[in-house]
Amino acid sequence: MRNVRRSIRILLLVIAGLYLHYTLPHHDVARVTGVSDRLERLSGIQRLFYNQVDMGAEEGDMRDLRLINTERVKTYLFGLLRSGKGVMVYRNEDTGVYPPYFKFDSSDLEAEAAALIGKEDQWVVITHYGWRIRWMSIYPNAVSISPVEGPEYRPFPWFNLFFFAFLIVGFFMARAMWRQFVERTVDPAVESFEDSYDEGKSRFQKWLDGWRRK
């Protein structure tokens, strides 16, 4: 029983971790090599990952998919290790309100990216979320592009730092609130229920209880 509970807990933690890894912003240092637009018909499983058509537009059977082609510095272990360069393709989609990036300016981002094509030594930080899953044609969604000095630039995940600090504070706050609720509301209610229950018992039952307790 304890093993079952432990496995469920680990499974839930893994799912939460994967969810956060998918949704939280990551930063890549990259060089834009091109932008492309293509008409796609998304499958059911792709729809899980893709977001939506441009804000205000109607979702149809077919849709445009905007992509940004880049060459980026490869990173491992959440950006701690970096070595070599490789290609990366980002999709460029409005997020709307979920995941809560509130991005409605995909067209502007496409224009920004297009302006960088051909500038060989202009490196940029691409803030994105999501994963590249090649066998399902899933791309991370680029949220913003900002220029940096060169490929040695190391972005620092300030947002994620504050996010996790807030998450930990929130966890302890919720735990304190729950404990206070149990101590001040649930326990007294249970006690008073037990007291009133005891009052209803006969003398014989009380005597029996007294023996049971020993």
Add this chain to the structure above:
Amino acid sequence: MQFVRFAVFGLVILTVIYWAVSAYSRSVRREKLEEWWDELDAEGRAETDRESYVEDGMSAYDKSIRPKLILLVYVIPIIAVSVLIYVIN
């Protein structure tokens, strides 16, 4: 439409959080007042009975700035979302 749904849903969640935090804050204050009275009583300095001491303390708490600070539960996320929309777009 998406925004309306988001705003309504967000306000409902924030209201639940606001309600829970203010209940928690009141409960902690009440517990402290009870402890203070017990201390006073142990020293033989309790002037009023326990119940009225606690009730007086609670009405003083209601008038203080602390319960109003819990309104930040609404203010902070609204500011955060506005800043995010401005920065991203």
